[in-house]
Amino acid sequence: MGASNEDMKHKKKNNIYRREFIELSVKSAVGASLISLPILSEIGCGTTADKTIHGVCYHDCPDRCSWTVTVRNGKVEKFEASKDNPYTAGKLCDKMVNFPNDVTYHPDRILTPLKRTGLKGSGEFEPVSWEQAIKEVAARLTTIIEQDGGEAVLPYSFGGNQGLVQSDSIAGRFFAHIGASQLERTICGNPTVAGIMATNGQTTGVLPEDIIHSRFILLWGTNPVNSNQHLWLMIEEARKRGARLVVIDPFQSQTALKADWHIQPLPGTDTALALGLMHVIFKEQLQDQDYIDNYTTGANEMKAHLQKYDVETVSRWTGLESETIIQLAKSYAQGKPSLIRVLVGLEHQTNGGSAFRAIAMLPALTGAWRQLGGGLMNMTYELFGAALNWDSLNLPAALANPKTRMINMIQLGKALNDETLKPAIRALVIFNSNPVVTTPNQNLVKRGLSRENLLTVVLEHFMTDTASYADYVFPATTVLENWDLLDSWGSTYLNINEPAIEPLGEAKTNTGFFRILSKEMGFKDDYLFESDIDIIQKTLDSDHEYLKGITFKSLKKNGWARLNLPKTWMPHAVGNFNTPSGKCNLYNAEIDPPMPEYVPFKYSDEDLKSFPFQLLTLKSPRHFLNSSKGNVSHLRKKEGKPFLDMHAVDAAGKDINDGDEIKIFNQRGAVFLTARISQKVRKGVVCMPHGYWPSLMKGGSSANALTDDLLTDMGRGGAIQEARVDVVKV
Ligand code: SF4
Structure with a gap:
């Protein structure tokens, strides 16, 4: 295979999908005239009623399951895995099988904008109108940009929603438009x-x-x-x-x-x-x-x-x-x-x-x-990289290659607390992410988010541990309430997600939020106001062979399509590496060193002495995906209480028995767990799960309170498994 750079660039067609677009725009609540609609009508999606529509899982998961939703009287009546998609094979995982009740209709869902009334982190808020909240956020952002420039604003988002439209598109354009700092999104995969x-x-x-x-x-x-x-x-x-x-x-x-x-x-x-x-x-x-x-x-x-x-x-x-x-x-x-x-x-x-x-x-x-x-x-994402029209999805030509500084997402805590950073980060806009749970060095992140001179805006479904530090929380739509297009990094299926129901309460799409904010800040450029359907149509506007026969109309009818790949896929049977x-x-002179070298963990003698165990923090929970669903009580119950797995010899050395309450700690923080003595780890290694919400744990800390924000040798990812801890019975 080996998609060349030329392949990666989309070739535009001028007139396809025009008829389908007009038809859908008429049916949809959003059309090309969206900019002129009043704020509360800016829902960014269309809806269907009394019928079955197609959707797709938005999670950061390689499977990218398809589903169908049956809607009756504007409510979800049935939610089930797609039976005819061979990859989904009629089966959603435990995290998603009860999604409408676990998330969309969950009684704790945030359905109005909220403004902070208590201390940061206290979770004390009052409901306010969209008009008021947007006005105040727009005014504060405008002042910050005027005083310190756009780089004083930092977006923070990741795989909480992997829909191509709701994860980037208008959001990316908005931040590039204001010249915001860029987030180096390398926490996973790079x-x-x-x-x-x-x-x-x-x-x-x-x-x-x-x-x-x-x-x-x-x-x-x-x-x-x-x-x-x-x-x-x-x-x-x-x-x-x-x-x-x-x-x-x-x-x-x-x-x-x-x-x-x-x-x-x-x-x-x-x-x-x-x-x-x-x-x-x-x-x-x-x-x-x-x-x-x-x-x-x-x-x-x-x-x-x-x-x-x-x-x-x-x-x-x-x-x-x-x-x-x-x-x-x-x-x-x-x-x-x-x-x-x-x-x-x-x-x-x-x-x-x-x-x-x-x-x-x-x-x-x-x-x-x-x-x-x-x-x-x-991974399979390169197939979609070659096939889709990315130029139309994310940054328009006018904003391409922004020159603003990069802030690595793994080092959010450092960046927020860095007094030498010029300009300092004065505004943080968080969406599709819950960094208090998912970012290393949790206590440093919390300290940064506690800064009174930081404007923090969060788009969310629930009062997460991150949202509790916000100045404003805006209610976001769930996947059942918005349009999207989803590629996959683990399968070969492209999916469309059609909204099944109207957004509940005052929830709005991520794209809708950034359109409203753009309007309030006085921006006029068309690329900030494109409709979700228009973005999807243009993203599919590619004549790449992998998309042959796949159109907006066909996706809307079937929900999913396997990329049109060659029947036999043996990419390197006769070489053909994309080098x-x-x-x-086996040797690459372009890279230092030219051949891979093993470099052991580098711990100081003091660390080795004070913290005798190597810590692993793993995505072992079956019912959460990173922090998503970590608040859903029946899933937490199924998951059970979090354990620290220890080898019997290590436990004996610490006088710890199976089932004892223990404290795991290092120089960055402490977490309280229950000991589980097993063969699951080797001597000298302890292991705990990742994804539990700190606020729902004894002591208010979870796995990332112990992890460090070191970067990897290649790809600038997070070396979060490079941490030492000690363990005591409590
Ligand atoms: S999280 Fe579950 S439902 Fe979603 S894609 Fe993965 S396996 Fe499928």
């Missing part, structure tokens, strides 16, 4: 992408559906039983057909429990393990020399480099038996077709990008790419 790109020039390898052809499946840093449930169904099918399943994970996840072989290295040693496997492959002459000769660069340099990654050394670093490393290398090289499914679990370490870079080399060494179901499976040479880079 080291993965940077590492694999350095080797292969692209991340899209084996497609999810082709895993059924694999006969040796190596899941590395991913837990599909919890977080990629529809891929898991296909893995089970592959196993029925004879595949062997191996999991590499420092934690004994639900997936690891079901695997044929669970390999449990010490956290942060993935780069060493990948290089150690390569060492064995060469030493045992298990490589596909013909593939290496024809389709890779730098094999000789790499062979020399691997001398220092001998099995004994790698065994010492990873904590794995030498024999385990040798057997894994042999099984991988000899299992045909052999597939590595690697996801973001292992990117959260300062050596994270290098780990992906090294892992991505393995299929080239063994020639695994030559077979259907063999190679590397990672300048067209070959897989």
Whole structure:
């Protein structure tokens, strides 16, 4: 495949969809004349009644399930997974199956604008009108921009809603228009992408559906039983057909429990393990020399480099038996077709990008790419990157390539508290995100959000721990109340989301909020006022072959469509890497260092002495997605109380018994949990779940109170697994 830069650019058609657009604009509450509508009519979506419409899950999840909603008398009567979408296969996960009641109709949902009346973080607010709230926010933003420039304003958003329209589009245009600081959105996925790109020039390898052809499946840093449930169904099918399943994970996840072989290295040693496997492959002459000769660069340099990654050394670093490393290398090289499914679990370490870079080399060494179901499976977003018309979705030409400063989202706490930052961040606009829960260094984030001289505006469904620090909270629509278009980073399906019902209360779309704010601030540029439907139509306005036969009309009729991809997808069977040479880079002179190196966690002697345990914070909850649903009581009940998993030897050393209440702490914070003594972690490692809301936990802190805001070696992601803690019984 290997979408070229040229492919990535959309080619405009001049007249398609015109008829459909007119038809829909008439039916919709929003048309091209939206700018002239009064504020309370600015709902940004159309609705349907007494019929069944199509929608799609907005979560940051690779599965991107489709659903249908039956509406009767303006209310959702039935909400069910799409049965005819082969990927969704009639099944939504536990997080979403009860979505209308869990979120849209939840009694705690915020349905009017709120203005703060108490201290920041107290959650004390009073309802105010949209007119008043928008007027006041617009006035304060205007003053800040006049005094300190647009860079004093920072947007903060991420995957709380992955709809292309509600996550960026008008919002991105608004912030570029005012010259706001740019948010470096790297909290998830960037080291993965940077590492694999350095080797292969692209991340899209084996497609999810082709895993059924694999006969040796190596899941590395991913837990599909919890977080990629529809891929898991296909893995089970592959196993029925004879595949062997191996999991590499420092934690004994639900997936690891079901695997044929669970390999449990010490956290942060993935780069060493990948290089150690390569060492064995060469030493045992298990490589596909013909593939290496024809389709890779730098094999000789790499062979020399691997001398220092001998099995004994790698065994010492990873904590794995030498024999385990040798057997894994042999099984991988000899299992045909052999597939590595690697996801973001292992990117959260300062050596994270290098780990992906090294892992991505393995299929080239063994020639695994030559077979259907063999190679590397990672993300699929590049397919949509090539197919859709992104120029029309996000920044218009007038705003392209903004030159304003970047603030890394992982270091929000630092940025808000940095007295040397010029200009200081004076306004923060948060949407699709709950940084008090999801951002490292939680107490520093809270301290920053507590600043009285910071204007914080939050668009939300619920009074989250972040919203409780806001000056103004605006009620946002849920996915059942707005239009959107959703690509996928884990599947090959494009989906449209049609609003099923009118927005409840005074909720408005994210796009609607930014249009109203733009109007109030006196902006006139058309790109700030484009309707959601218009944006979707233009985004689909592409003649790329992957979109052949997929139109706004067809999506509206069916809800989803698989991209029109070649029947057989074997991207690197004969090379064709998306690198300048067209070959897989075992050596890449453009990157320093030119070959991946294992760099151990760097803790000070004092840290090692004061905090004897390595902490893992994992997305292990089955009923929350990051912080989403963390407030829904029946899901919290199903999830149960959060545990700290400890090895029996470590627990004994601290006089801790299974079920004891304990405090986990380090220099950044403290969290109270219940001890669970098990084989889930190795000696010296403790593990706790991510996603619980601090305000709903004893002591008011959750996992990110303990994590650091270090950045990774590639992709500037968050090295959140690089943290040490101590544990005491309370
Ligand atoms: S969270 Fe994932 S598995 Fe669950 S419904 Fe959404 S897309 Fe499907």
